[in-house]
Amino acid sequence: MKKGHKTLRPFCTFAATLAAGSLAAASHTEAIPVSETTAPVAAVADTAKLMDIEELVIIATPKENNRLRQQSLSSTSLSQQDMRNNGVNSVKALTGLVPNLFIPDYGSKLTTSVYVRGIGSRINTPAVGLYVDNIPFIDKSAFDFNYSDIERVDVLRGPQGTLYGRNTMGGLIRIYTKSPFTYQGTDLTLSAATYNNYKASVSHYHRISDQFAFSANLFYEHKGGSFENIARNNSKIDKGDEFGGRFRAIYLPKENLKLDFTLNYEFTDQGGYPYAYTGLVSGEEDRKDYIGKIAYNHESGYKRNLLNGGLNLEHQADNFILSSVTGFQYLKDQMDLDQDFTEQDIYTMIQKQNSKTISEELVFKSKPGHRWQWTTGVSGFYQWLDTEAPVTFREDGLAWLNGMVNGMANKYMPPISMGPMTMNFVFSDIINGQTLPIEGKFSTPVWNGAVFHQSTFNDLFGAKGLSLTVGMRLDYEHLNLNYNTGCGYTHTYALSGKLTPGNKEITMVPAQTFEKSIYYQGELNHGYLQWLPKVALKYDFNSQNNIYATVSKGYRSGGYNIQMFSDILQGDMQSMNMKDVADVTIKALDKAPMVSDEVKQQVAGILNRLSQSVETDVQKATLYKPEYSWNYEVGAHTTLFNGKVQADVAAYYMDTRNQQISRFAQSGLGRTTVNAGKSRSVGAEAAVVARITDAFTLNGNYGYTHATFTDYVTNDKSGNEVSYNGKYVPFVPMHTFGAGAQYVFALKHCNWLDNITVNANYRGAGRIYWTEQNNVSQSVYGTLNGRISLNKGNGQIGLWINNALNTKYQTIYFETMSRGFEQQGRPMQIGVDVRCRF
Structure with a gap:
């Protein structure tokens, strides 16, 4: 089906007529499934039969030979009309529309945390891949972009490593823009x-x-923002602006050659992060009046420049198709963060990234219609990533640092008894200045290369409809880390003794100031090789009904935690300071006649122990290993009741090793990724669309995930060994679900309106455990959303509502510096849009 070949009148008079209080929604004569269109009744077939998106919107992919529902995997496709009816304007809005997919809407566009089937990522490498018009987006800092001209989204669940490689162990999201040849x-x-x-x-x-x-x-x-910060005059914390554009050109110089060029640019300027204080982790409410409120004093925000370009080249030979896909991405951003998220002046961070990525995939695949279908290719990319991440301790932060050192030393200092008199040591070591800036410059280039092949043997052993798919990918990745971080500072130390009774203070070590400098500079590198096999068996009852069983492996890249340097530096600062303290204190005590030799030895032992510095293995302290998983899956794609119902079901078992978990560093200075041993995920998912009549359509989806740690033993903040075996994996909802309905009221005798379409959907998730201890969680919740639309020709006006019941729920919870914080879900919002096509 081609679009745009009949003359369609503009919509200017229609918009003016309905603007006063009318309710409407979108209607295009687009090539989308009849089951999901809200086009005029004349464009709808007389039968209530459903049609696959790919039956009407034909989109070429370089690697696959069959449509999604004919492949041995679990998948969901959403047309532009689906996204419009469900308010999908970014990747974060897909939660509840796709079973077992959870993308919490929090933070900024820098943060796109995607969870599928018990695995996911808050920082660093993603567990789900993203392709836009067949161009890979390597960095998840670019995943959240504008959807204004998106025609279709495919979500593939389960490892896609054989064909797509790294960071697709949870699945793959493929996004397509409209083709100017068909629209x-x-x-x-x-x-x-x-x-x-x-x-x-x-x-x-x-x-x-x-x-x-x-x-x-x-x-x-x-x-305009929907959350207020009471520490900054109740200003809207989450306001923002963004603008940009996309250009696409398709050239067909020959009958068998196609060149498809895309270029996209976006600028984003977002406000801060609506993280509200929930109290001390211990459960004590130190500031009752601040519970549930956003209150941090330093301005925070995120700015991003994002440029993506790509060239798809396709050559049709007699027996195969050759595709070359070249991609380029440039990302330059800056995040300003009041990292303590309180009204106190503890510390702030600025993170600047400058990333350039070039990628290339060269793929050969057989033409469809043969018993042996195959795909083979090579791929590679190189990413330059420079990061500046200075941390600045401010007045309250310096007091916090000083308090930790002084409190530790005073805690262990022994008292001195002299008859009826007792003297307690008073230890004081202060880092001078109102601020302490810690510099941080890091370069983390990555390069990757892979070779892969996948074959499908149809009508296996002569059994019509039976097919076997086998594939293998060899994937190599190499990481580098060049680091330059540290600080210079002064600290002043004094020791006195407090005599009781009498409360008299005696100076034992006069105040002395020391100049210190500590820097880490160096280079690290690491590489690893991964084998990513796949085996699938499928039986086609006919072109619309099949069952399958699949075994596949996927992996997520390892990397370096640059924020771990904050922990390393803090530990070294304390030991360096204590070394100065020990040198002068032990000498002074040796000359003090009132102090016994036993106490002198005891104090010397304490100070020497606190001043011991352990040589840090930077590679071991900062490197986290790749995560990989085996996925075992059975499923079916069915079309029932003479084409009126489409139903997809799947059950899976996933075994994950070296699972990557995000946690705050022991110092509280930022998040890091750690390998959490092993986990197991067992679940099922189902999706159904039913066209009851030509006017009435129902749809629903449900995903169940039971993801628990099976071998995860680590140390808590006190250094004690703790086991999380049997605990639920954080951030993974046990249930995801969505249900929706659409009804089209045809107006055959109305001159100024073709139809009225009503859409309603309810979607949600839960229970979600936020911590590895499973002591904080979000119960099952859901939001009710709706849209009423009036459609005329090429025009539309829509009134929509999101979170109609104003449901309260957490989109994230985290702990830092013994404090808990959360972000609430967005409140009820009502809007109107006007669309016209000329």
């Missing part, structure tokens, strides 16, 4: 919503000839 015209969209949210986008699609077509898109969005 022409100019789309204009204007939107407004509560909390001062405004959007505007314009897209033009033009087919100049049978050989060349192009599209151009521009967008702008403003968010």
Whole structure:
């Protein structure tokens, strides 16, 4: 089906007529499934039969030979109309629409945490891959981008490592923009919503000839913010602006050659992070009036420049298809963070990233229709990533650091008894200055290379419909870390004795000031090789019904925790300071006649023990290993009741090793990734779409995941060994679910309106444990969302509501510096949008 070949009148008069209080939603004569369209009734078939998205929207992929529902994997496809009806404007809005997929909406566009089937990532490498128009997005800092001209989203669950390699052990998200060869015209969209949210986008699609077509898109969005920071005059903390555009050009110089060029740019300027204080981790409420409130004094925010470009080249030979996919990504961003998230002046951090990535995939695959279908190829990328991450301790932070050292020393200092008199040592060591900046510059280049092959043998052993798929990928990755971090400072030390009774203070070591400098500079490197096999057996009852069983392996890259240097530096600062303290104190005590030799030896032992410095193995302290998993899955794709119902089901068992877990460093200075031994995930998922009548459609999905640690023993903050075996993996919801309905009211005798479409959906997740101890969790919750639309020709006006019941729930909880923090889900929001096509 091709779009844009019939003349369609503009929508200007319709928009003016309905603007006064009318309720409407979107309707395009797009090539989308009849089951999901809200197009005029004339465009809908008389039968209630469902149609697959790929039956109408044909999108070429370089690696696959069959449509998604004909492959031995669990997947979900969403058309543009699906996304519009469900308010999907970014990757974070997919939660509840795809079973066992959880992407919490918190933080900034820097943070895109994707969890699937018991695995996921808050920082560093992702567990789910992302491709846009067949171009890989290597860095998850770029995953959250604008969806203004997106035509379709595919979500593949389970390891996709054989064909797609690293960081697809949980699955793969594929996103496609509209093709200017199959869609022409100019789309204009204007939107407004509560909390001062405004959007505007314009897209033009033009087919100049049978050989060349192009599209151009521009967008702008403003968010007024929905959370207030009481420490900054109740200003909106999460406000922001973004703008950008996309250009795409397709050239067909020959009948068997296609060049597809894409270029996308976005600028984002976001406010801070709505993290509210929940109290001390111990359970004591030190500030009752601050519980549940956002209160941090330093301005925070995130700015990002993101440029993506790519060239897809496809050559059709007699017996195979050759594809070359070249990608380039440039990301430059800055995050400002009040890292203690309180009104206290403890410490702040600035993180600047400058990333450039170039990738190349060269793929050969057989043409469809043969008993032996195969795909083989090579791929590689190189990423340059420079990070500046200075941390600045401020007034309260220095007091905190000094308090830890002084408290530790005074705790162990022995009293001196002299008859009825007792003297207690008073230890004082102060880092001078109002601030202590710690520099941090890091370069972490990564390069990766892979070779892969996958074969499918159809009608195996002569049994029609039976097929076997076997594949293997050899993936090599090499990491480098160049680091330059440290600080210079002064500290002043004094020791006195407090005599009781009498409360008299005696000076034992006069105040002395020491100049110190501590820096870490060096280079580390590490490499590893991964084998990623896949075996799948599938039986096709017909073109729309099949069952399958799959065994596959995926892995997530390892890397370096650059924030671990904060812990290393803090420990070294304490030992260096105590070395100065020990040198002068032991000499002074030797000359003190009132102090016994026994006490002198005891104090000397304490000071020498506190001043001992352990040579740090930087590689061991900062490196985290790759995570990998084996996935065992059975499932079925079915079409029932004469094509009126589509149902997909799957059950899986996933065994994960070296699971990567995000946690705050022992010092509280930032998050790090650690390997948490082994975990096991068992679950099932189901999705169904039923077209009851030509006008009435129902859909639903459900995912169940039981993910627990099976071998995870570590140390707590006190250094004591603790086992988390049997505990649930944090951030993984046990249940994800969604249910929706659509009804199209046809208006055959109305001159100014074609139809009214009503959409409603309810989606949610839970229970979600936020900590490895499983002592804090979010119970099962759901949000009710809806949309009412009026459609006329190429025009639409829509009124929508998100979180209609204003449900309260946590999108994240974390602990740092013995304090707990949370971000609440976004409150109810109502909006209206106007769309027209010229």
